[in-house]
Amino acid sequence: MLLVHAHPDDETITTGGTIARYLEEGAEVTIVTCTLGEQGEVIGDEWAQLVAEESDQLGGYRIMELSAALAALGGPGHRFLGGAGRWRDSGMAGTPAAEHPRAFVRADESETVGELAAVIAELRPHVVITYGPDGGYGHPDHIRAHTVTMAAVERARESWDTAKVYWTVSEDEAVAAGLADLGPVPGTWSVPQAGALPAVPASSVTAEVDISGYLEAKRAALSAHATQVQVADGGRAYALSNDIAQPVVAREFFILARGGAGRSGRAGRETDLLAGVDAGS
Ligand SMILES: CC(=O)N[C@H]1[C@@H](O[C@@H]2[C@H](O)[C@H](O)[C@@H](O)[C@H](O)[C@H]2O)O[C@H](CO)[C@@H](O)[C@@H]1O
Ligand SMILES: [Zn+2]
Numbered sequence: 001m002l003l004v005h006a007h008p009d010d011e012t013i014t015t016g017g018t019i020a021r022y023l024e025e026g027a028e029v030t031i032v033t034c035t036l037g038e039q040g041e042v043i044g045d046e047w048a049q050l051v052a053e054e055s056d057q058l059g060g061y062r063i064m065e066l067s068a069a070l071a072a073l074g075g076p077g078h079r080f081l082g083g084a085g086r087w088r089d090s091g092m093a094g095t096p097a098a099e100h101p102r103a104f105v106r107a108d109e110s111e112t113v114g115e116l117a118a119v120i121a122e123l124r125p126h127v128v129i130t131y132g133p134d135g136g137y138g139h140p141d142h143i144r145a146h147t148v149t150m151a152a153v154e155r156a157r158e159s160w161d162t163a164k165v166y167w168t169v170s171e172d173e174a175v176a177a178g179l180a181d182l183g184p185v186p187g188t189w190s191v192p193q194a195g196a197l198p199a200v201p202a203s204s205v206t207a208e209v210d211i212s213g214y215l216e217a218k219r220a221a222l223s224a225h226a227t228q229v230q231v232a233d234g235g236r237a238y239a240l241s242n243d244i245a246q247p248v249v250a251r252e253f254f255i256l257a258r259g260g261a262g263r264s265g266r267a268g269r270e271t272d273l274l275a276g277v278d279a280g281s
Pocket of ligand 1: 009240243
């Protein structure tokens, strides 16, 4: 299983429970992170001067946070696309960080796709996971991670034909149910209306992974990304630096974008992302 994410923290926020579960079930799991997250905001005062506009040291610091988060999830393999520091966090849409010469969104796609295709040819994943075409919530690096991954899977086909590709998504019904059961959150946080958070209609979800047994690992990994993520007491909610409460949900959701679905379970959805692949090949 290979998961391609844009920034340190995305692997945990969107797929942390899936990573922890498949590792415990004996699968080989590797994460590729496309940037160091250099353009992030910082929660709290202690590390606030690491931001790009000050000492510009946040990328290196987030490597350490990522290492701690991956350990909390069970220790998957990890690569930075092109090597640590090759491509830089492009910043939120419309910000000047996209003009940086190493910005991920400016990268030569023959290079980014080539680097990821080489990882696929080397690791021979049965399942690849990334974001959908909108990047989940529109971040330019997430959108680029999607396009690079889909192109790399095709580029690698001559040496390794990946059986299934999934897009990680948030499901609208699960988000709404989670928001209704957040438990206590800090007074500084805002609690959004269900429709205000990025999510896809439940009808478009084709697979879900029950991570109820891995929520403690996911919460520990979220907390490891301490400059980016804050977890509420009780662990049913988290917030990024924007202090907008989001639910910690006991399932992670996917859309099958390429390949044949395995056996269906709950609500006609796959419940095992590795179902239907020849894991012996
Ligand atoms: C989860 C994710 O993709 N985080 C990105 C994102 O960070 C957000 C951004 O700073 C936004 O301005 C804040 O309001 C929000 O709270 C942050 O989560 O974009 C960053 C810059 O590209 C990136 O480093 C971070 O990983
Ligand atoms: Zn991100």
